[in-house]
Amino acid sequence: MNTITIHQTELPVVEFRGNRVVTLAMIDQVHERPEGTAKRNFNEHRARLIDGEDFHLITAGQKDEFRSFAIDLPNRGLIVLTEQGYLMLVKSLTDDLAWTVQRQLVNSYFRPQPFAVPQTRAEAMRLAADLEEQNEVLLLENKQQADTIASLESLFMTGETPTQFCKRLNGVNCSQVNSSLLRLGWIYNAANDENSKPRYRVASRVRDRFLTERPRKISAEGVESFIKYDLILLLDGACRLHQLYMKGDLTMKSKWDGRHTLAKYDGGDAQ
Incomplete structure (x- = not known):
């Protein structure tokens, strides 16, 4: 297996001396x-x-x-963590996502289960039934995900900012959307002075995947002009925001x- 999916994230399989390890970027x-958090x-x-x-x-x-299968070895070397090191490094992470990811990484990545070949007809029939049940569950989950994406495709407005999109999600505190994106690592503050107004930029790991940027020049009398980058939400980003x-x-x-509801775009000013 070249890659493995952990909580909707596709990770490369990395091995050192026959054992699976993870890089800091993968974490x-x-x-x-x-x-850079894990580093x-x-x-x-x-x-x-x-x-x-x-x-x-x-x-x-x-x-x-x-x-x-997907990572080149840098000239300066590469830090990788064993299962034990990974669990020690992330033990401070206690949110629901961290618990889910840790369980999946340990059970599916670090300790892949070997396929047990059925030895009897009864075992083969039980295995076939189990696989059929798993396949039905997967098909249902895929259909639900496809229905959600199809719904968002019909409602999504190209060129929306994350805040504009979230204004159509019932109950979201839209004044805190950028704070949530900062917490998630989707954006960062590029302002040199921490006391100045934030200048948000898209983080490289989500750029052109969840978000992109649109630059525009800001000029005012008596103030040095500068480039402001508007955050533009992409469809995959809208799907991920809806999941969150x-x-x-x-x-x-x-x-x-x-109530979790999504309103249609009404064409109004959502700045």
């Missing part, structure tokens, strides 16, 4: 954390981690022991009525 990706945590706790047990620094001389909305991962209004 950020599957846990939906801002780029920062690793550097902060590196003294507590054991080289050779919790992590490995793979260099060019160890290339023959390194196997990856249904899971309760977006900040909601205090007087929200508890």
Whole structure:
């Protein structure tokens, strides 16, 4: 298997000395954390981690022991974490997503289960029934996902900002949409002065996947002109935002009525 899907995120299979490992970038990706989060945590706790047990620094001389289907080995080397190191590094993550991802990574990625060949006719029939049931569940989930995407395709307005889209999601606190995107690692603040007005840019891991940017020049008398980047939501980003909305991962209004509904685009000004 070249890749494996963990919580709707496709990850490459990475092995070192015959054992599966994960890179710091993979951890950020599957846990939906801002780029560089796992690296920062690793550097902060590196003294507590054991080289050779919790992590490995793979260099060019160890290339023959390194196997990856989608990741090149950088000249400077690559930090990879074992199952034990991964669990130690992310034990501070306690949100629902983290629990789900950790369970799936351990059971499906680090400890792939070998296929048990049926030894009797009865075992073969039970296996066939189990596979059929799993296939029916998968088909139902795929149909539900396809129906949601089809619905969003008919309602989605090209060129919308995330805030404009969320204004049509019943109950979302639209003044906190960018704060949610910052937390999710979709955007970052490019302003040099922390006291100045934020200048949001799209993070590289979601650029042209969930979000894109539209630059425009801002000029005012007595103020040096600058380029402002408008955040533009893409269809996959709208689908993902809707998923987060249904899971309760977006900040909601205090007087929200508890109903999850999506209104059609009315053509009005949603700035």
